[in-house]
Amino acid sequence: MRSNYFQILLALSFTVLINTFGYSQDLPKPVKVVKATPEEDPIFTPIISVDSLAVSQINERAQDSVKHDSVKQKKEFLTDIVTYTAKDFTSFNKLEQKLYLYNEAEVDYQDMNIKAGIIVIDYSKNEVYAGRLKDSLGEYSQKPVFTQGQSVVEPDSIRFNFDTQKALIFNSKTEQSGFNIIAPIVKKENDSVIYMAKAKFTTAEDIENPEYYFKASKIKYVPDKKVVVGPTNMVIADVPTPIAVPFGFFPLTDKQTSGIIIPSFGEDSDRGYFLQNGGYYFAMSDYADLTILGDYYTNGSYGLNIESNYAVKYKFSGSMSFRYESLIESEKGFPDYSKSTIYNIRWSHSQDSKSSPNSSFSASVNLGSSKYYQTSINQLNTGNYLNNTLSSSVSYSKSFTGDPQVNFSVAATHSQNTQTEVINMSLPSMSGSVGRVYPFEPKTGSKKGIIENINFQYSVNAENQIETTDSLFFKPQMFKDAEAGVRHSIPLSTNFKLFDYLSLSMGTSFEENWTFKTINRYYDQDLEEEVTETINGFDAYRTYNFSTSLGTTIYGMFDFKKEGKDPKIQAIRHVMTPSISYSLTPSFDQYYDTYEVISTEGTALETYSRFEESIYGAPNENFSSSLGLSISNNLEAKVKDNDSTATEAKKVTLLNSLTFSTSYNFAGDSLQWSPLRISGGTSILDSKMNINFGATLDPYALDNNNSKVDVYNINNNGSLFRLTSANLTLSYSLSNELFGGESKENDKGIQENLRGGGRDDDLFGISQDFSNNSFFDDKEDEEDEDEEDKNEFYRYKIPWTLNLAYAVNYSNSTRNNEISSHSLMFSGDVSLSPRWSVGVSSGYDFKDMGFTYTQLRLERDLLSWRMNFSWVPFGTSKSWYFFIGIKSSILSDLKYDKRLQSDKSL
Known part of the structure; x- marks a missing residue:
């Protein structure tokens, strides 16, 4: 083998060099030493265990330079207690000055709370970053939830600066004063101003797939104060619509705020084009408000409506309304030209019984023109259309405790027949009484015998009664009589x-x-x-x-x-x-x-x-x-x-x-x-059907002129008694509750019937003021409904109600032997699906052989919207009314309604 001496020498030289100048760890850069204040949370002074070798290599010169640095120390950016947690781990990188929190991380600082999959606190920039976790399949989870005060934002990621209170929020979803807002980029300047670009806002609860939304190029949002938007376009089912505005302003507040009420417009076949229910809302105080609305028709007819609600907790509550209409029929010069005025006054007041145990004040007032409910051009209270009586009562009572107790009351009452237009008033009536006195009752034990039970009392009643007509109401002649x-x-x-x-x-x-x-x-x-x-x-x-x-x-x-x-x-x-x-x-x-x-x-x-x-x-x-x-x-x-x-x-x-x-x-x-009077009643079918009956039997006979004579009927070749009258009434209420379901009732419509003096059921129809949000409940179906009930097209449990009322009266006082009245009334509602509901109120007169007042109702719940249709198909009150609009009161003016008024000439 051949040795490569050059490479060996090079490796040895590099090794010596490393041993001479190298360290087992990186030597930390010199940092400024910041003294902890007494209030500093020790949890944010992380103790990092450093190898002793590294510590020994830190020279004094570096430390001295920091101690004697002429640069002024920076103020601590964390001025309050900060707590943080994480499920997997918490790691602090001293070199980067960053704290890492991983999996189900959470940070609390002052009024700010951040929850996310991962959170990084950067001490060098005084920032916090929160983002999602990504698994091996590339799926994201644990979106950040940023909460500051009452504001909650759910973005994909967020950057927040502790010093400036500024934030950058990406793909955020938040709810603000009834609006659900979706924005790809949100810039939070401070606690009072937030800017959004290319944002969507809606009142739909399903943020991921809203049935409608408004798309704005830019939005300025001031929490609890206002939302200002730039060019905005309405989108329905992800399809842009022609509905657009160059700018928009939405006031936001938890308190009542005064403002303009935008009128609805349309056309009436008799009076031309109109503007209805436009005016101003006055938030007078936390205890009372005032609404002034007006109507105007191009033929000269107009109307004025003033309403007020008031309440003082634990003391009293009530509402008042005044409606005045000037109605013009046809045009001047025509033979059918007419001009008339109608009005209606309503006031209800109730007192909390705990506010004053020994005294009470109450009011229930409904008075006005006899033909108000039949001729008004801006009311849909069909439940009172057939009401023949208006009544009112205002009373005050006071009890003086003692033995005996003294009671005093003063009241004003009113009763008005809308057919005869006769008005009876008690203005006022006063009464006083002294509690029952037992002069011979024993001092101890119960009262026994005729003497000890002797009692007496004293009462006094004073009245000032007035009988007048509609045309003389509140005129001098009325008080003269x-x-x-x-x-x-x-x-x-x-x-x-x-x-x-x-x-x-x-x-x-x-x-x-x-x-x-x-x-x-x-x-x-x-x-x-x-x-x-x-x-x-x-x-x-x-x-x-x-x-x-x-x-x-x-x-x-x-x-x-x-x-x-x-x-x-x-x-x-x-x-x-x-x-x-x-x-x-x-x-x-x-x-x-x-x-x-x-x-x-x-x-x-x-x-x-x-x-x-x-x-x-x-x-x-x-x-x-x-x-x-x-x-x-x-x-x-x-x-x-x-x-x-x-x-x-x-x-x-x-x-x-x-x-x-x-x-x-x-x-x-x-x-x-x-005459012998027989009366009775019973309930059958689990008390669902009530039966009441009565009859009058006269023992005396009639002469040839049908006049009663002092001769027994049995002595006049007749029966023991002569049936002079009889009556039978049945009422039956059915619903799917009897078969294990839940019923659906329009309670608010029934309450409006009662306020106007109508029935406590829907047999004569119910109020259909679709433009009034108080008649509807924005709440969605309960979350614990069965899956079958949530299905949009089918449910095996169909909520329904059915009310029946049957009445027949027989008269034979003068050998007339006739059925004086014979009718069947019925009403019902059926929920065909979770969001479709139909209803009907009608009846049949068996004597005159014809249908009575009939109302057909249709309601469609469109999630964030509602659609209603009411139709009276025949009769003198033949009419229909269609409405579609957003449920939320914030956008209640975004609606469309159309109506066909009844022909008053009939």
Whole structure:
């Protein structure tokens, strides 16, 4: 072999050189020594174990140069406690001045929190970097989650500077005040300004695949204040639309903020083009707000709507609204031209019972024009379209504790018939009472006997009643016709047991009635007519009466059990409550006067009372001595339960009540028996069907003129009783709940029905104010639904409801023998799929042979959007309304609606 001496010498020389000048570790570069402050967290002063060899090689010169360096020390950039964790490892590279956190890493500093797959803290730049982890297959996981205060961002990666509070965020996804924002690059200047480029923002919950979004070239976002966007285009299902704006401004705040309400526009066949529900929202305070809206039609019609909501926690809450409309039909010069005004006032107020235990104030007001719900051009409260009565009540009550307790209340009431347009008001009515007093009750123990149970109380009622019409409402004439009066009442009563099984009660009552208007009636011979004069002035009359009643309760049990047999019906329980009462009312003929009436047939005396037209009417003229009889029945059955594990029989109600009542007047000179009244009710089909019935049986016969005569019907070749009237009502509610499903109800629509004085169901339809967000719930379906329920096209459990109401009335008081009314009403809703729902409210009149008011409803949940359609296909209120819009209140003005108003001329 040949040796290569040159290579050997070269290797030896290199080895000697390395041994002379080399070290086992890199010699650290000289660094500035920074003294730790007392507040510094020791966790961020990492102790790195260094080989002793390296330590021994550190020369004093390098250390001295640092100690005596003239450069001023830098201020520590970490001014608060910092904590960090990582699942796999935590490593600090002193050469790079970087701390590495790997797998499920987390850093907390002040109000900032970062969670990510990997986090790197760079001490030299005062920055933190967070990113994802990449596995062997190239899949990324553990996206960073950056939280600062209330702001949460989920990007692919992030860089954050502790000193400047600036950040660069890549492919971020965040939710801000209802907006979900997706941006490839986000630059965070500080806590108050964030810039985004080529960002998307939407209210859709599915950020990865939103059904719609707005694409903006640039966005400036100020947390909790505003979002300002540049040129923006709306994209639906990843398809750009022509809807675009050069810029946009969205205020963001957790508090109420005043602002403009953009009106909706459209066309009405009778009044031309219109702008509706445009105005201004006033956020007056944390306790109250105010909304002013207006409508305008090109034919000159207009409307004004003022609404306010208020609430003070633990004290009271309420809402007020006022609606005024000036309606013009046709055009001037045409014969069908007309101009009218309508209005509606609503106020509801409720008080928290805990705020004032001894006093309360409440209000429920619904008054206005009688034809408001039928002619208004901007309301869709179909549930009140058929309502014939508007009513109101405002009341205040106060109790003064003590013995006895004193109660006082004042109220104003209103009742309005929208058909006759007659309005009755009590403005105001006051009442006071003193608690029941037992003058002979024992100091200890319970009250026993007739004497110890004697009690009396005092009550007073004062009223100012007004009866007027819609056209005279709140005009001077309305107050001229007012009637006022005061009634004092002192009832005295007692009760006790008789023979241990009978309950006897008796009492008497004294009343004094004050009035401020009386009448004087006479016959004017010149005019040949009766004349009634009104006399203003104080007058009074006093009455008294006596009554007593005797009753008991009888229980009966029919047991069907027999030895060796276990029948389905095991027992029937019958509870019978008979009672007999007697009342005596004297004649107060001293308050009656007479006057002569002269006619061709001669002179006749007519009787009248000067109190006839007073607020409480005239006292009783005829002596009355009446005996009342009644008996009530209740039937229940014990039925063997189908569940074999049940230990007791199941109770089933056969009859909730079956009552027979009549009376006999001993002082009457004829027709002493009153008709026999039968009434009853029951519930069947697990209390889902309610049945109520009644009938009136008259024992007296009719003459040839169909007038009742003092002859028993059985003595007139008839039956024992003559059926004069009867009624039957049934109501039935069904839903998929009966079969293990869940029902779906429009509770808010029903509440709006009640506010307007309508029904507490949807048999007459429900309010369909689709443009009002308060009628809808933005919440998505519950997460724990079955997979079948989540399927967009099919679900084997279909939520549905069905309400039925049947009523029939029979009349035969004068041998008319007819069905006075006969109708069936029904309503129902069906969810065909998780997001499709259809409903109907209608009825059929079997007497007039026609359908009643009918409403068809269709609703489609489009995730972030909603679509609704309401249609009244026929009748005087024939109309339809279509709406599609975004659910979120932030973008509630982004909508489209179209309606066809009913033809008011019909």
